[in-house]
Ligand SMILES: Nc1ncnc2c1ncn2[C@@H]1O[C@H](COP(=O)(O)OP(=O)(O)OP(=O)(O)O)[C@@H](O)[C@H]1O
C-alpha cells in the first residue's frame with residue numbers, strides 16, 4: 142500500500158518538484174512549437190530531395206520528440222535530487238527504491254505520449270497527411286510504448302547522471318544518437334550495417350516502424366511483433382537503470398560519493 | 403537498554419583533488435569512537451569544525467558505511483538492518499538546502515510523509531500539528547524558494563518529526579533560527595525528550611548544549627576528548643573560577659606573564675567590540691586579580707569580573723589542549 146502511494150503520489154510530486162519546465166512559457170515552445178519545426182524541416186528537405194513522403198518524416202520526428210520529456214524530465218527528476226541535496230534524505234528514508242524511482246517514470250511517459258500525439262496531430266494538419274481514423278487507438282498505443290521504452294533509456298541516463306552530476310549534457314547527446322540511429326529521418330536500411338544494428342537495440346526504432354505501418358493502413362497483427370520488441374527493449378533499459386541506481390546507492394554509502402562528482 | 407550503541411566506530415574518506423591526475427589522500431574523519439545513549443536521553447556531540455560529528459551521525463542514520471567498528475540503533479545494526487533503522491529514526495540537519503524549492507512547504511512535508519509510510523488519514527492532522535509547532539502555519543502553501551533561511555530550517559525540523567521517530571538525530575538544528583525561535587526549538591526538543599524520544603544533538607552553541615543535554619561527548623580530530631554531564635565537564639576541566647578583564651589596548655603582551663602567575667591554569671584573549679578581554683582561568687582559592695592587573699601596566703582597563711566557568715570555557719580548554727579522555 143505504502144509502495145503504491147510512493148509510486149503514484151510520490152512519483153507525481155517529484156515530477157512537479159524537479160522538472161522545471163512546468164511554466165507555459167517554456168512548455169509550449171518546447172513541447173509544441175519545436176517539434177512542429179523539426180517535422181516541417183525534415184519534410185521539406187525530403188520533398189526537395191525527392192526522398193520519402195511527408196508521412197515518413199511526420200511519424201518519425203513526432204515519435205522521436207517524445208525523447209525530450211523522456212530523457213530530460215527523467216534526468217531532472219533524479220539528477221535534480223542531487224542538485225537540491227535531497228538525495229541523502231531520500232536514501233535514509235525507508236521507502237522501497239523501485240517504486241520510489243519508477244514512480245517518477247509514469248508522469249514522464251504520459252508527458253512523452255502527449256508531446257508526440259500533439260506533434261503528430263499538428264504536423265498532419267499542416268502537411269495535410271491523412272491518418273486513418275480507425276488506426277488512432279493503436280497509434281496512440283504504439284506511441285505510448287515508444288515513450289515507455291525511451292523513458293527506460295532516460296532512467297539509465299539519469300542513473301549515470303547521479304555519478305557525473307550533469308544531466309542535460311548527457312541527455313542532449315543521447316537525443317542526437319536517437320535522431321540518427323532510430324530511423325527517424327533515414328530508414329534503417331539506408332544506414333551502414335553497424336548503425337542499423339545499434340538502432341535495433343535502441344528505443345523508438347521499432348515503435349517508429351510500427352507507427353509508420355499503421356499510418357499506411359497495416360493491421361495490428363502486422364505490427365504486434367514490433368510493439369512487443371519495443372516494449373521488451375524499454376523493459377530492458379528500465380531494469381538496467383534500476384540496477385545502476387541500486388549499485389550507486391550501495392557505492393555512495395561506501396565511498397561517500399553523494400557529496401562529490 | 404542503550405538505544406544508540408557505538409563501538410570503536412571508524413570512518414575514513416578518500417579525498418580527491420585535481421581533475422585529470424586524481425591524487426587522493428585518506429582522511430580519517432572518525433577514529434574509533436565509542437559511546438552509548440540511553441533511552442530518553444538527550445546526548446550532545448560537541449566539537450570544532452571537521453571534528454567528525456556529521457560523519458558519525460551519517461553512519462548512525464545509515465547514509466554512510468563505517469570503515470571500522472560497529473553501531474547499533476534501537477538494537478538494529480546500522481549496516482545489516484539499515485531499513486529497520488531508517489524506519490525508526492529521524493534526521494534533521496542544519497542549512498537551507500535539502501528541500502524541494504519548487505514545491506510548497508506543505509507538499510514537501512506530504513512527500514516525506516509518503517516516503518515514511520505515514521498512513522493517509524494521519525497525514526493531515528500530523529502535518530497540521532507540526533506546522534503549528536514550527537510556526538509555519540499560514541505559510542505552508544507558499545513555495546519553499548520564497549522561504550527565509552530560518553523558515554527552511556523550521557521546515558526541516560517538521561520533516562524530521564513526521565513519522566514520530568523514536569530516535570532523533572539533530573545536526574546543528576538551530577542554525578539560522580532567530581533567538582526566540584531557537585528558544586522555542588529548545589523547548590520543543592526538551593518536550594520530545596520528555597515524551598520519551600532519544601535525541602543526539604550537535605551544536606556549536608554551548609549554552610544550548612548546557613541547557614539541553616543530559617550528557618555530552620566532546621569530539622576533536624575524530625576522537626572523543628571528554629565526556630560527562632555539562633556540570634561534570636565544567637567542574638572537570640579547570641575547576642576554580644574565571645577572571646575576565648576588559649582591556650582597551652593590546653592585552654596579548656601580558657599573556658605570557660599572566661600565564662606564569664601561580665594559580666592561573668590558562669589564559670585566552672577574546673575580542674569584544676573595541677575592547678579585548680583577557681579570560682583567565684584560576685584555581686579554586688587562588689586570588690590573582692591584583693597580580694593580573696599589575697602585569698597590564700599602563701594599559702587602560704574596563705570592567706573586571708569573576709564568574710563561574712561556563713560550558714564554553716570548558717569546551718575551549720578541552721578543544722585547545724585536546725587530551726583524549
Ligand atoms: N565526502 C567527504 N569526502 C572527503 N572528506 C570528507 C567528506 N565528508 C567529510 N569529510 C572530512 O571529514 C572530516 C570530518 O567532517 P565532518 O563533516 O564529520 O565534521 P563536523 O564535525 O560535522 O564539522 P562541522 O562542525 O563543520 O559540521 C573533515 O575533515 C571533512 O573534511
Ligand SMILES: [Mg+2]
Nearest residue numbers: 455456457573
Ligand atoms: Mg557537521
